[in-house]
Amino acid sequence: MFAEIITIGDEILIGQIIDTNSAFIAQELNKIGVSVYQISSVQDERLHILEALKEAEARADVIIITGGLGPTKDDITKHTLCEYFNDTLVESKEVLAHVEAIFKKHLGIPLLEVNKNQALVPSRADVLHNEFGTAPGMWIKSEGKVFVSLPGVPFEMKNLITTKVIPRIIHEFKRPYIVHKTIITYGIGESSLADRISSVEDNLPSMVKLAYLPSLGSVRLRLSAKGNDSEQLNAMVNIEAEKIRNLLGDIILGEAGDEPVESVVAQLFTKKGMSLGTAESCTGGKIAQQITSIPGASAYFKGSIVSYATETKIELLKVSKATIDEFSVVSAEVAVEMATNLRKILKTDFAIATTGNAGPTKGDSDAEVGTVFIAVVSPKATVVEKYSMGSQRERIVQKTVNKAFEMLQKEILKF
């Protein structure tokens, strides 16, 4: 069973916004065994939308459309859907009452004429109640296929997908199972990996697919299988995963769902009752920010000192000026002092510190752009590692953050 996603809006095509909606929808569909065949972003333009609907209908069973449902004149999705289905817009009393309530309660202003348009829906559409906004979701059935139209505002769309669209697809369609297993490797590149597991890859059963997903510092190997017998699929994927494990044992970091490493670290710290603080220089607060992006971080995360300037390292983190003078501000010694002192200042079990040069020019030290030191101090150990993270500022920071979580994971597992 296939779905397609169509996002409507010039702002994506001029690159003003990144389409994050489609990845969310694709993930949710995949979880229930619906494969996304294609994602298309098209203009706010009648003929273009009609063409995209026709192409998608020819290929997929469910077509999910986001965007173009606002009250303003550049929003033409509803009118175009009516044209496509030879339908007319009718006023939904339910939606009108909801829009009026939103205006009264949250905005404290009277309903404008233009907002009444939000209550117009194609006569054949089922309304999907959008509790977070004025644009309703719509579910239109046509010759065994389903068209779903959703607002483009991410949190409204997400809520409608999760609470309305997915349950109804589950209810109305018979779907195959999709099984994924991801093996995370580190330290060697995509091609060397392929070389080491070619005997497995060359003999994969036809139902199993293998993909290489390189990301900063590691390559994920994703095995996928799709079919009607979930037990058989799981067994097949497990057999192939076992073969890969036997060939790559030394360079496997872990296996995953697609859970981000900061979630894994959060669970470990919470489970083990250990507290954490960060002292960040070149990462500029990004480790703290990723930690606090997970609800419940306050259970183990005390805080961070972002010591971007050298003087802040000295005055706030009490790094000794002698150490900086002798070893430079980008050094293993400074990283260790930062972590050690932060741990004392915040009275945490663990502290992690970063110092490095993210470029584009050399800063307060002579270290090459891309040189980074990361130190972790725990009740059991003091570990410091040096990395060369390339020359691209954004990548240096993200790679350092990834390595930091990797090191934290390794150290917390000792408890």
Added chain:
Amino acid sequence: MFAEIITIGDEILIGQIIDTNSAFIAQELNKIGVSVYQISSVQDERLHILEALKEAEARADVIIITGGLGPTKDDITKHTLCEYFNDTLVESKEVLAHVEAIFKKHLGIPLLEVNKNQALVPSRADVLHNEFGTAPGMWIKSEGKVFVSLPGVPFEMKNLITTKVIPRIIHEFKRPYIVHKTIITYGIGESSLADRISSVEDNLPSMVKLAYLPSLGSVRLRLSAKGNDSEQLNAMVNIEAEKIRNLLGDIILGEAGDEPVESVVAQLFTKKGMSLGTAESCTGGKIAQQITSIPGASAYFKGSIVSYATETKIELLKVSKATIDEFSVVSAEVAVEMATNLRKILKTDFAIATTGNAGPTKGDSDAEVGTVFIAVVSPKATVVEKYSMGSQRERIVQKTVNKAFEMLQKEILKF
């Protein structure tokens, strides 16, 4: 003149990664007057890619393809391009030498057989040298149209677009001009805005388009015009912008290119020679992280104390326990003390502080989820504002960060 972007890779269709490449490419094309007609994400599958190429060729003059150029078996873009153009792969000596050099210099390992495949290119393709990786870009001309194939790794793709693809499109195609002007409004919603400027919108010249781009806390109005006479286009857009300005004067925050607010703030602090520090609770380091994402931040940014735990606010930021007991940790009083004390601790001209409840549950205070206080202290003023940022954790944090930059911008402009 139209372009289309095709991204190849199952990882986008299963939602494992977000397609950020297309937005970058679309932006760069727009700058030189090339409109993107459609963006399509398709599977690593021969027939699907062939279909997408054919559809895009029918609609556009330039087709830019990313992904599927790795050395592994799931990478089939080159073979499929050969099939589409009835061509064969030949070895490029230039690419082979480059791949060998990369392996020798950066990886310190010998070239594997599988990597030699990276040097194979369709015989009719011009190689676009990829200095950052082993997969070359390719430029294929066919019946007046151009197909460009690029690696999917963002920093390799970006470098190829900027240094190779855009200059060559400029050289080989006559392009129209595209003019954009964005007016940033705050405080009222999309529909009220539309109501206030309907007289302008109803009478726009046919060459000018108006779009509403709501984002957290503000709506951007984008005027666009496309044609052959850049002076005429600019004049037309300026006339319409002036009309809008007259109608919305009281709620316009600024006009923009699409420069992010953190860049604007960075320029202002650098120009005025003022220094800055942040004391962050509910934003968890995200303000510091956005500040340091701009190269050169060390010229004015001293650092941050992320005081996630209440005890960190007391011990490190020296917020008085009496204030917390009297007003609670989420209060204007605590926000002001955080900023005031941080400014002394870091010896900066400006300090900004955030305290709030990002949910999902109430934390160390009784404040409702979504309640946030932001304080800015400068040599001229102490400003504190209270906001209700809704109930979604991610949005609460991002809205707070946006507001923080807005407040900083307002305050630094007083100097």
